[in-house]
Structure formats: C-alpha cells, structure tokens
Amino acid sequence: xxxxxxxxxxxxxxxxxxxxxxxxxxxxxxxxxxxxxxxxxxxxxxxxxxxxxxxxxxxxxxxxxxxxxxxxxxxxxxxxxxxxxxxxxxxxxxxxxxxxxxxxxxxxxxxxxxxxxxxxxxxxxxxxxxxxxxxxxxxxxxxxxxxxxxxxxxxxxxxxxxxxxxxxxxxxxxxxxxxxxxxxxxxxxxxxxxxxxxxxxxxxxxxxxxxxxxxxxxxxxxxxxxxxxxxxxxxxxxxxxxxxxxxxxxxxxxxxxxxxxxxxxxxxxxxxxxxxxxxxxxxxxxxxxxxxxxxxxxxxxxxxxxxxxxxxxxxxxxxxxxxxxxxxxxxxxxxxxxxxxxxxxxxxxxxxxxxxxxxxxxxxxxxxxxxxxxxxxxxxxxxxxxxxxxxxxxxxxxxxxxxxxxxxxxxxxxxxxxxxxxxxxxxxxxxxxxxxxxxxxxxxxxxxxxxxxxxxxxxxxxxxxxxxxxx
Ligand code: BGP
Numbered sequence: 001x002x003x004x005x006x007x008x009x010x011x012x013x014x015x016x017x018x019x020x021x022x023x024x025x026x027x028x029x030x031x032x033x034x035x036x037x038x039x040x041x042x043x044x045x046x047x048x049x050x051x052x053x054x055x056x057x058x059x060x061x062x063x064x065x066x067x068x069x070x071x072x073x074x075x076x077x078x079x080x081x082x083x084x085x086x087x088x089x090x091x092x093x094x095x096x097x098x099x100x101x102x103x104x105x106x107x108x109x110x111x112x113x114x115x116x117x118x119x120x121x122x123x124x125x126x127x128x129x130x131x132x133x134x135x136x137x138x139x140x141x142x143x144x145x146x147x148x149x150x151x152x153x154x155x156x157x158x159x160x161x162x163x164x165x166x167x168x169x170x171x172x173x174x175x176x177x178x179x180x181x182x183x184x185x186x187x188x189x190x191x192x193x194x195x196x197x198x199x200x201x202x203x204x205x206x207x208x209x210x211x212x213x214x215x216x217x218x219x220x221x222x223x224x225x226x227x228x229x230x231x232x233x234x235x236x237x238x239x240x241x242x243x244x245x246x247x248x249x250x251x252x253x254x255x256x257x258x259x260x261x262x263x264x265x266x267x268x269x270x271x272x273x274x275x276x277x278x279x280x281x282x283x284x285x286x287x288x289x290x291x292x293x294x295x296x297x298x299x300x301x302x303x304x305x306x307x308x309x310x311x312x313x314x315x316x317x318x319x320x321x322x323x324x325x326x327x328x329x330x331x332x333x334x335x336x337x338x339x340x341x342x343x344x345x346x347x348x349x350x351x352x353x354x355x356x357x358x359x360x361x362x363x364x365x366x367x368x369x370x371x372x373x374x375x376x377x378x379x380x381x382x383x384x385x386x387x388x389x390x391x392x393x394x395x396x397x398x399x400x401x402x403x404x405x406x407x408x409x410x411x412x413x414x415x416x417x418x419x420x421x422x423x424x425x426x427x428x429x430x431x432x433x434x435x436x437x438x439x440x441x442x443x444x445x446x447x448x449x450x451x452x453x454x455x456x457x458x459x460x461x462x463x464x465x466x467x468x469x470x471x
Contacts, residue, residue, distance in 0.1 A: 010082035271298065
C-alpha cells in the first residue's frame, strides 16, 4: 500500500457516546430506540418510557472515556478514526438558529485529542440520526425544510472544525433507505415514520431527493469555506450478483444494483440517471424536484466515494430490469459463500469486485469507511480469542490489497467498523461485537464499561505497522 494510505477504525456518535441528555444535547431519533424485538429490528418509541432500556443512552460512554479510547487507538497505530457529530448535540431541536456551545466544545476537544495522537478525524455529519424534534414536528426528511436545517448544522460544523477535519461525509449509507420495509417502519437516517395510507415508496424517494440536494449544498458550502476540504458521499455497497449466467439473472442484477446505487450516480455525476427518470415516470410519482435543485446537484458533486462493505447478495431473474421489487423475496442464497451468526453473507472477494466496479464507473478516489465482523465473543478473565474476526479481516484486507496493487484502484484508506465494541445499529444489542477492544457492557445495560484488548488488537497493530505487508 502506498505510504499515505490511512489505516484506522470507525464508529458513529450515537452508537458510542452515550451522555444522551448531557451538556444541552437534545434527544435524537436513536435515543428513542429500544433493543430489537423478536425479528431483531429496533422499535422506535414516541416518548421516553420510564424504566425502559434504551441502549444508546449510555452506549459505551465514549463521551467520558474518549481519551482512554484514543490512547488505545494510538497504541494500535491508527492513522485515522471515523466518527460522526451528533446533530442534536449541536442543535438540540434542530430548527434553532444558534448552536449549543457546549456540544461544539465536546468535538473541539475530541478532534484535538485525536490530532495530538497523530490520528486524522474522518467525520460523518449525519450517521443514522437527527434531532427527534425534527421527526415529530416536521416529519423528518419528507419535509423540504430539513434541507435548510441540515445546511445550518453543516455550515456551523465546517466553519468550526475545518482546521481540524479535512475528510467529511454527508449522510451515512444514504442508499439503505431504498430497501425500506414495506410493513412500515422508520428509517433513522431519514427520520420517517410512515402513515398507513400513504405510498411509502414515493415518500422514500422524495426524502432521498431532499437529502441528495442537502448533501450537494453542503459540498458546495464546504468548498467555499475551505477549498482543501474533501467531502464524500457514503454508500452501503452490497453488490448483487446474478445467480447464474442466465441472461434473465443478468438483467435482474442490473436492476437490483441500480435500485441500491443510483444515489452514487447523483452524488458523483450531479444528475439523475436515465433509468431513474424513467422509473419515476412509470410510477407517476411527480416528485417535488425543482430546477434550482437540479442546479445544486450539478454544483455539489463529491470529492470521493466512501462506502461500507460487509456482504454481497445474488438474485434470480425473469428477463426484466426492475427497480421496484421486494428484495426480501427476491434475493437468494449464494451457494459459494457462508454466513455470519447474524445471517450476513461473508464474501471477501466481493470487496475486490466492489472496488473495481466503483473505480470503473466513477474514477474517483475511494475510502472503505466500514468493514468488519459482528460476532458473539467469549470473554473470560479479561481475554477474548477472536480468531474468527482476524480471519474475516485478513481475507478482506488481502482482497483490498489486490484491488490496489494489481487492479490499480485509487483507495485513500480503510477503517474497521466498530473498532471498539459499540451498540449494534440494527439490533441495539451489545453482544453483536465488532471491536479490537472489548467493552464490559451487556445487552441489559449492565457492566463496568472497562476496556480490554482482544487478540485481534495486536494483530491489527502489526498490520498497520507493516502497512499491510504482514496479515
Ligand atoms: C452499517 C452502519 C453502522 C453499523 C454497521 C453494522 O450499516 O453504518 O452504523 O452499525 O452497519 O451493523 P450492525 O450494528 O447492525 O451490526
């Protein structure tokens, strides 16, 4: 890997910080989420239910432990660390004019601590969260007004932190909402709670449009504030393979990938691709997309593509290219790959495939900002032997190296998701652990919060020290 390649780890504010109502912070949408129910997807409450357990309220209390955690990251050799800014720490309700100074100070100190330890901050503005007030009062991203609120937040952050933070991301996994749950659920990134009688698909595409406009505006403003800033999009890259070489499967896979990745086309190229325009027409959506929006999209194209990579899927087709099919019915098992304890397919080669796909399509620098292995760890006498995690990461890093060294892709860095154990986004559990650092905290919220190094800690330390030569 080249000498400037950035190795590190990643988390998100709401999954680690805790301190949910401290120093003026307002409740954000993830503060209203309970642990997952029987099917594991998390439940949003309308108001805080007294006595109920909300995993994000304390999380791993990074808010008060960040110095200790950064010292451990430094010991591992991290050159960068990705986290997010909690919007509700800066704007407790979201629609205020003036920011909360206490919230801003927390990030001054956090970024300072990182830089002091030689760790570059990679910062997401909205990682699956927003002030809950914006959800209740405005309906989240279904409302055009959110663009202004977000831009106010983004501008405050760019102005305050541009000397400390060069790499920014606008929305985490913006494309995840395209596989919305038709049963009706909430997307924490778009803050939408569906009404029973509405066209949910239309609501999702409308919200996505407002988010894309907000993202493009943010890119433009950031560059006006400081032209050296690098502003990226962030996409969940889950490539979808045709199940076979049957042309029916091939065509279906094109549609499946369009459905997930059209967001990248808009972020990178600055306009809606033909297949999306036709799709909106066929659906008769008549979305609120005005000329001024199209102009902003053109002017606010991103500087790099950040993405998460965990798995791949495959589809069987019928010779059509659909964008409006139900993935839960159509995705099928790939017989060549295994799954994790949580049913996530494990496909290291899919990472090389993804890097090549993005390179061919966009020719922009890329950043792998999430990759990792969620597993049940056995913790005994302060020790965790997590060979399975090492095996997963080793295989993925090898594919990443091949993509860079053999295929010539342009990659800025790699951050392992959940480098310190944190609250699982999808389930709210602590036992779905990704970290090199074990945190003594259980699913029921009990634990000392003490940190311990797992076996993978020294393994990753060696990887970074040798710039990926020794895996
Ligand atoms: C990504 C999210 C992260 C993180 C990760 C792992 O989709 O950006 O926030 O949580 O997935 O998912 P989980 O925590 O559900 O295992």
